[in-house]
Amino acid sequence: MFHPVPRRSVLQSAAGLGLSFLMPALDLKDAEERGSERAKSLLILWMAGGPSQLETWDQHAGSATGGQTKAIKTTLPGAEIASLYPQVAEQLGELNIIRSLTSKEGDHERGTVYVKTGYRPDPIFTYPAVSAIVAKKLRSEELEIPAHVSLGGGQWPARGGYLGASFDAFRVFNPGRHINNLKSLVDEERQAQRLKSLDVVTSAFARGKQLQVDKTLHQHTIDQALRMMSSEQLKAFEIDSEPAAVRDAYGDSQFGRGCLVARRLLETGVRAIEVTLNGWDSHASNHEGHITQSQMLDPAFATLISELKKRDLLQSTIVLCIGEFGRTPKINPLDGRDHWPNWFSCIVGGGGLAKGLVIGETDPAGTKDATEPVSVNDLFATLLQQLSIDPAEETMTPIGRPIALSDGKPVAKLLG
Amino acid sequence: MKRILAPLLVVLGVFALCFAAVRPPQGLETNPAVVAAFDGELAGSASTVDEFLEAQWQTEGLAPAAEADELQVLRRLALSLMGTVPSLEELRQFESDEAPDRLERWTLRYLQDDRFADYFAERLARSFVGVEGGQFVIFRRDRFVAWLAEQLRQNTPYDQMIREMVASEGLWTGEPASNFITSAVADGNLDHNKLAARSARAFLGQSIDCAQCHDHPFNANLKQEDFAGLAGQFGRVEVAALGVHEMSMSGSDAKPRMKKKNNAEEDEAEEPIPDPVVPFGQDWLPGDGTTRQKFAAWLTHSENRRFERAITNRVWGLMFGRPCVDPVDDMPDPPPAGQPDLLDVLGTDFRQHGYDLRHLIQTISASRAFRLESTHPATDSAELAAVEETWAVFPLTRLRPEQIIGSIIQASWVQTVDQNSHLFVRFQRFTKENDFIKEYGDLGDQELDEQTGTIPQALLRMNSDVTRDAIKSDMMSTSGRIAGMCRDDESIVDTAYLICFCRQPTPPERDHFLAQLSGVSKNEKNRVVEDLFWALFNSPEFSWNH
Numbered sequence: 001m002f003h004p005v006p007r008r009s010v011l012q013s014a015a016g017l018g019l020s021f022l023m024p025a026l027d028l029k030d031a032e033e034r035g036s037e038r039a040k041s042l043l044i045l046w047m048a049g050g051p052s053q054l055e056t057w058d059q060h061a062g063s064a065t066g067g068q069t070k071a072i073k074t075t076l077p078g079a080e081i082a083s084l085y086p087q088v089a090e091q092l093g094e095l096n097i098i099r100s101l102t103s104k105e106g107d108h109e110r111g112t113v114y115v116k117t118g119y120r121p122d123p124i125f126t127y128p129a130v131s132a133i134v135a136k137k138l139r140s141e142e143l144e145i146p147a148h149v150s151l152g153g154g155q156w157p158a159r160g161g162y163l164g165a166s167f168d169a170f171r172v173f174n175p176g177r178h179i180n181n182l183k184s185l186v187d188e189e190r191q192a193q194r195l196k197s198l199d200v201v202t203s204a205f206a207r208g209k210q211l212q213v214d215k216t217l218h219q220h221t222i223d224q225a226l227r228m229m230s231s232e233q234l235k236a237f238e239i240d241s242e243p244a245a246v247r248d249a250y251g252d253s254q255f256g257r258g259c260l261v262a263r264r265l266l267e268t269g270v271r272a273i274e275v276t277l278n279g280w281d282s283h284a285s286n287h288e289g290h291i292t293q294s295q296m297l298d299p300a301f302a303t304l305i306s307e308l309k310k311r312d313l314l315q316s317t318i319v320l321c322i323g324e325f326g327r328t329p330k331i332n333p334l335d336g337r338d339h340w341p342n343w344f345s346c347i348v349g350g351g352g353l354a355k356g357l358v359i360g361e362t363d364p365a366g367t368k369d370a371t372e373p374v375s376v377n378d379l380f381a382t383l384l385q386q387l388s389i390d391p392a393e394e395t396m397t398p399i400g401r402p403i404a405l406s407d408g409k410p411v412a413k414l415l416g
Numbered sequence: 417m418k419r420i421l422a423p424l425l426v427v428l429g430v431f432a433l434c435f436a437a438v439r440p441p442q443g444l445e446t447n448p449a450v451v452a453a454f455d456g457e458l459a460g461s462a463s464t465v466d467e468f469l470e471a472q473w474q475t476e477g478l479a480p481a482a483e484a485d486e487l488q489v490l491r492r493l494a495l496s497l498m499g500t501v502p503s504l505e506e507l508r509q510f511e512s513d514e515a516p517d518r519l520e521r522w523t524l525r526y527l528q529d530d531r532f533a534d535y536f537a538e539r540l541a542r543s544f545v546g547v548e549g550g551q552f553v554i555f556r557r558d559r560f561v562a563w564l565a566e567q568l569r570q571n572t573p574y575d576q577m578i579r580e581m582v583a584s585e586g587l588w589t590g591e592p593a594s595n596f597i598t599s600a601v602a603d604g605n606l607d608h609n610k611l612a613a614r615s616a617r618a619f620l621g622q623s624i625d626c627a628q629c630h631d632h633p634f635n636a637n638l639k640q641e642d643f644a645g646l647a648g649q650f651g652r653v654e655v656a657a658l659g660v661h662e663m664s665m666s667g668s669d670a671k672p673r674m675k676k677k678n679n680a681e682e683d684e685a686e687e688p689i690p691d692p693v694v695p696f697g698q699d700w701l702p703g704d705g706t707t708r709q710k711f712a713a714w715l716t717h718s719e720n721r722r723f724e725r726a727i728t729n730r731v732w733g734l735m736f737g738r739p740c741v742d743p744v745d746d747m748p749d750p751p752p753a754g755q756p757d758l759l760d761v762l763g764t765d766f767r768q769h770g771y772d773l774r775h776l777i778q779t780i781s782a783s784r785a786f787r788l789e790s791t792h793p794a795t796d797s798a799e800l801a802a803v804e805e806t807w808a809v810f811p812l813t814r815l816r817p818e819q820i821i822g823s824i825i826q827a828s829w830v831q832t833v834d835q836n837s838h839l840f841v842r843f844q845r846f847t848k849e850n851d852f853i854k855e856y857g858d859l860g861d862q863e864l865d866e867q868t869g870t871i872p873q874a875l876l877r878m879n880s881d882v883t884r885d886a887i888k889s890d891m892m893s894t895s896g897r898i899a900g901m902c903r904d905d906e907s908i909v910d911t912a913y914l915i916c917f918c919r920q921p922t923p924p925e926r927d928h929f930l931a932q933l934s935g936v937s938k939n940e941k942n943r944v945v946e947d948l949f950w951a952l953f954n955s956p957e958f959s960w961n962h
Contacts, residue, residue, distance in 0.1 A: 106603070107602060107603070109548065122625065123613060123614075123617070123623075123625055123861075124617070124623050124625060124743065124745055124746060124862070125862070125865075126862070146871065164867075164868045165857060165867050165868050165869070165870050166868050166869075166870050166871070168857065168870060168872075170871070170872060171872070180855070180875075180876075180880070181872070181875040181876050181878070181879040181880045182875065182879065183879060184878065184879055185878075185879055185883065185884050185950075186947075190943070190947065193932075193947060194947050194950050194951055197928065197929070197932075197947060197948065197950075197951035198950075198951045198954050198955060200924065200925055200928045200951075201925060201951050201952060201955040201957065202955050202956060202957075204921075204922045204924065204925050205955060205956055205957040205962075206956075207791075207922075208791040208793075209790060209791045209792070209812070211794070211795075211797060211800055212790070212792075212800065212812045213812070213956060215812075216812060216814070216869070216956055216960060217868070217869060218869060218956035218959070218960070219956070221869045221870065221871060221873070221874045222874045222878070222954070224871050224874070225871045225874035225875050225878065228871060228875075229875075229879075398743070398865065398866075399623075399743065399746060
């Protein structure tokens with residue numbers, strides 16, 4: 001009897017009636033567009049420390065290397081994952097698993113640089129993180145908050161590298177709770193007075209060297225900061241207005257809050273986000289460590305996917321869950337697993353990528369190399385291509401060498 | 417009565433001290449140690465630099481900027497040598513110092529200050545060992561930095577310092593120079609390639625990292641086999657429980673072997689270490705000594721122009737905020753002999769003065785280029801680029817994070833914050849400094865590269881707790897003291913400008929703030945002074961070198 005009212009027209013009429021305060025604080029244009037017509041974004045769930053593939057997406061239950069892990073079936077046909085992830089298992093049909101990622105960097109910092117940039121670290125200059133490239137290439141003019149956001153800290157947040165420090169991720173250490181330095185120290189009247197004084201002082205300094213001072217962009221940066229401080233879009237960082245049931249579904253953890261904030265940022269038009277979950281470096285008591293981690297990752301990741309789907313945002317958002325490397329098939333005498341870049345797993349999907357694929361197979365005995373190896377730069381070339389950014393495009397670097405955004409080859413079957 | 421007398425006296429004493437601190441001191445004694453810093457030697461060195469640049473200005477038809485105010489030069493010196501603005505205490509002393517050559521004497525005074533040794537040691541350490549923590553226990557970065565600081569304190573010749581690092585033997589704690597070697601240990605293996613690349617970058621200003629896999633794209637002298645030869649210089653090093661030591665070599669069959677860097681199990685195949693070969697200047701190698709001793713002698717050989725050029729470029733970069741040749745660790749080949757550039761002029765003088773870092777810094781500081789205004793009448797960007805290129809104007813450069821926080825902390829104290837400060841002040845400085853640098857963005861060992869400013873940095877300067885604490889008007893802080901102690905509004909504004917900018921306010925600036933201060937209550941006045949400091953801290957003049 002009632003036709004379902006498309007979300008788009010609800011939003012339009014709400015805006016028309018002056019009821020915009022009822023809507024979530026969204027960029028109107030981005031909020032309107034849903035599904036595949038919406039501008040694309042990249043969301044990386046960063047598993048800092050290197051999760052074990054065997055206790056997550058590439059279990060070998062019952063084998064010599066499998067440890068105590070049990071397997072469960074998933075909505076991705078034919079794929080079983082560790083039983084620690086029942087909620088993720090429900091959502092997996094929308095996504096893909098790559099079990100044959102390869103790297104040569106077995107150190108946390110070097111591995112992080114490699115898996116965030118797609119290039120092995122170089123001592124004389126810094127490559128940009130793939131998320132920084134996305135933030136630069138897909139930047140939307142209406143955005144008053146940073147286009148590249150890192151939620152939940154982490155030791156090596158994504159950097160702009162040779163694209164410039166302005167593409168460094170904006171760091172929010174405690175998402176949903178508090179953002180550093182966004183409120184002015186004094187009331188509005190006094191702040192206005194301070195800014196007026198700042199003008200007086202700045203113009204005295206610029207006298208006779210306006211050209212040089214303009215080049216510093218000092219004032220421009222302050223203006224951008226002020227624009228951000230007074231932006232309605234900042235509400236995207238707040239989660240208090242979210243229903244308690246939604247907040248609970250993500251889980252009461254810093255990572256859970258980070259994922260919820262990430263969803264709100266995506267809706268506001270932020271194009272590149274990383275949410276960090278620390279604590280994967282399980283050199284001792286690997287199994288117990290992974291149980292603890294799964295209690296944070298499972299609800300947050302699964303709720304995120306189901307919400308993106310419900311809100312018709314998954315078609316426009318590539319979600320990638322990855323860490324700097326995997327962990328050894330062999331369990332060490334402390335019941336831990338050590339660093340293992342030779343093969344490891346990630347989950348990737350959305351944003352119009354294919355779905356339901358399992359790429360690569362690893363050896364239960366942990367001796368033979370994975371089949372169908374996918375290097376990290378191949379993965380990034382795939383993501384960039386899917387985001388309509390040409391991975392082969394070259395940028396002139398400060399050291400005078402042109403470098404491709406990614407030197408990998410897109411994985412054809414992942415592309416949508 | 418007796419019970420309140422003692423605390424009362426203390427309070428009065430503190431007030432008297434504060435009062436004295438914000439007023440110009442009377443009858444300053446001259447420290448005999450710093451008299452006569454500007455001798456004929458230094459004058460000669462500085463004038464070779466001046467003559468070189470002046471000739472260049474003349475050829476290119478460029479007029480240099482006017483001479484900068486001496487207080488501005490003092491600010492540059494303090495920022496580059498100690499990472500802070502001068503304290504009000506120092507500024508007052510400097511103002512009342514009327515003896516000749518005061519800038520030369522103050523340069524030397526700063527060079528003899530422990531703050532210089534500590535600050536410069538950290539800067540050099542970044543190029544020698546980077547900023548990473550490295551292998552636990554085996555690499556002791558703190559020891560290494562302390563050792564460098566000690567060398568700077570004793571003014572050890574630079575070449576000797578480098579030889580000790582490269583050829584060091586012994587334990588990382590007892591022989592701190594050996595941490596140069598152990599900084600390249602990862603996952604229990606010594607990475608010879610890393611040491612080779614690091615040595616070339618830090619000591620020769622040459623990036624040969626790319627030559628690990630292919631010839632250098634624009635440096636004809638660096639081939640792939642050169643890289644292997646340099647890695648071979650560290651091929652006989654063994655890092656064991658008793659420290660770093662050189663294996664003895666007897667015959668070609670005793671070739672040491674190395675592990676591949678990859679720590680994955682099956683990649684632990686061993687491959688032979690290449691023979692030690694130098695890419696040029698073979699006859700600089702001495703006949704005797706261990707492989708590393710010979711290599712160290714080669715690096716620091718008096719005919720190795722790259723060695724002196726690399727360090728003079730780096731020191732110039734630290735003092736001007738911009739090196740002569742950018743980037744500092746990927747310099748092109750030196751110009752042909754007989755066509756010296758600025759680095760050759762400086763480098764030759766540096767070598768002739770026994771690789772004396774203090775002499776190099778004093779020379780740069782006494783040069784005309786260092787004392788020019790940062791304002792130039794150039795009207796278009798092409799002309800401006802030309803004057804900047806030839807150092808005919810002092811460049812406007814972004815202060816590094818440690819200089820900004822150092823300045824904020826120093827500006828919030830009247831006295832000099834140094835090793836003589838109260839423990840509480842030093843502790844506060846240490847913790848605040850580290851947090852701030854982390855949040856502002858540490859540039860690591862690429863700190864001399866040009867960077868763009870970011871929104872989080874602007875937010876941090878405007879809205880952070882660090883700023884709030886630094887401008888808070890209380891009994892201990894500068895803003896509180898000058899609000900309470902200065903004899904009139906005008907001296908409040910003047911003192912604040914001196915502390916933050918090392919200059920007097922311009923008439924429009926003075927009028928602007930006097931209008932805010934006039935006729936307000938005492939409480940209100942404190943707030944106005946806080947606002948004044950906030951505006952000064954957030955201006956480009958505070959966070960840029962000029």
